[in-house]
Amino acid sequence: MTGDRERRALDRRLIAWAQEARAGDGAADDVRFDALARDLFAFQYARCVPYRRLCQRRGVAPASLGSWREIPAVPTGAFKEMALRSFPCERTHHTFRTSGTAAGARGELHLDTLAVYEASLLPSFERHLLPDLAPDARMTFLVLGPNAQQAPDSSLAHMFDRVVHARGAAGSAFEPDPEAAARGLADAGEPLCLCGTAFAFVHLLDQLATRGTRLALPAGSRVMETGGFKGRSREVTRDALYAGIAERLGVPPERVVNQYGMTELASQFYDSVLLHPDEPRRKLSPPWARVRCVARDGGADVPDGELGILQILDLANTGSVLAVQTADLGRRLADGFEVLGRESGAEARGCSLAADEMLAGDAA
């Protein structure tokens, strides 16, 4: 039961930080981050066996930790292969799953409570998507996807559900059907927050193009898109997507916010364009998360501006593991970072199967 108390205390610390952030306080605080990171690392090291194994292989233990930067990061692929829980299995309350890929296996984030997840998602969304709204104001949302009831294992659907519940005006809706969404948009009389995956926007734009429709959404409208095209039948560059959104929806690129998130993380990262419209686009972290760009051996940080592998420390991941190594490349930019996607359709250097092609036949 000591573990329960310890865990509840950790959750409370994170929730308090998120509440402060939502109230406009709780800025990045390195001392606070380091203290909570150390305590959370010690907690997870003691309770998550596969994570402890990784730490031991790397020679890192809570007692000898010099800085939060030394905390070993778990590769996102591990969430497909093993249950990374820092609580007993029987307490699993909710499981979010990554979308299926050609290789079959889906990553899973097991949660024993949604409280931390929900407390952390709102401040970031509000700060980056609704910076011009009064704290108690609502706006109309159209989400191009299913709601949480329709897709209970989708963390994205859950996130949208919570956001719409907290800040959505009457008339907000979830609409996975692009044809119906296109019809609905044509009637929009008030500024909209239009949200969805990048691929959902591609379908919507296709639908509008088929109908020969060019909309001009009301001034003040904004778009939030997320996700990539891996495993999809078609790839579109982000520039082309934003140009299509401007052309067909009348929302200029400077009002389109990309969210960088993943099922394995409780926190999300958003483009700065609405918050800092006069500054270069970059992704910003919530105060309880840090993004590192590390060298190919997964160790040292590369200098700012240089390409590295993105590692994320997310202190809202209280129930699983706090440090995650992505397969994404990016670079640090001043107070934020940039994610660099793989060049679309890059020509292969050899005739061997690429890693993600190799197991594709096992998907069935």
Add this chain to the structure above:
Amino acid sequence: MSTASPDAVRASLRRLHAAGDALRKRPAREVLDVLGALLERLRDPTDPARRRIETELPAAAGFSPEIVREGLARGLASWTGAALRALVDVELGDAEAFHGAPTTAAILAGAIPMPALLEVVAALCVRSPVLAKPSAHDPVTAPAVAGALAELDPALGQCVALADFRHDDEACMDALCQADCVVVTGSDTAVSSLAARVLPPRRLVAHGHRISLAALGPAALEEASLAEAARGLALDTALWDQLGCCSPVAVYVAGPTAAAGRAAHALADALADAEARWPRGTASPEAEAAAAHERALAEMRGAELLADPGARWSVVVEPDAQPRPAPLHRFLRIHPVTDAAALIEGIRPLGAKLAGVALAGFAADTLRLEAALRGAGATRTCAPGSLQAPPLAWHRDGLPVLRRLLPGA
């Protein structure tokens, strides 16, 4: 950089079509002699065309100069004029009786020069003029081969042309696909895209991406034999930085579980030696990230991981035979299996994607195992150290080298 326009590609095809009329009137044996002489030239390390490939390919393709030198030397060792004549005899018999398509387009892929050379030679062997689109990663081999051929026989040189454009230049690709026969190597997605463009009566010959494997039996696990097998497999892995379809991505060790660990250590030692002799070339940041990801994943599983401090090679001892992603760039997985039957069962999921399997240490069971591997999908078996030197006559993807290019084949 794109240098061809759709009009230029169409004009090249027209010129080749005309050159093909003259080519088909030449005796097949005469053409074959020239092509045999071409191979002999390229086998000579002092030949200017060979030297050009050795000099220019490393920077263009990202391989170390040592890799290109060694890869060419081993790859071309058995590609003699005599081997080419034997191939024609076996596949065509009376070569005079066969003609390839009026024009062949070869969409060359990747950075490895051997398939590029083979595609040009094979098309000319069946007296089909060829329009080759060099890969972005190897802008050297096709021009070097075409130049050497033109020196040997200017008329035959007129039967090879190059179409240099970006692989995503749809208009140029459409123009190229107007050839009567289109040969391509690529991912399933790339092949599907071309299949939609090359409609009958035009002919598409597609080669997919493949992997190779290795298997060590009990006799190869004894100390002296293990070191030798490991040296061979390290060479197979190091050549072309494991990027080719002849590169092994996993080694199955048939025997007690501890044997897999011993094999891993022997391979790690051999890969370290290979790195000193044939340094690994460059890897894209994405490739480095994928390998780092797989190394960390192995640590999470508690798998034994042996890796160069600079991550220039990695060996992971897996707990079972379950296939796992291959990040390439000298990343080997070792899978323990109890015996040959378990080996066949273990690789079955990969059957359709298999190219070669290097085998050692199965003694009297070797022939039976080779047959089983071929039944499971492998198109070639050989000893460790020979994977990267397939014979000219190797039926890649099960397709005959020359007959695949004949109309109606």
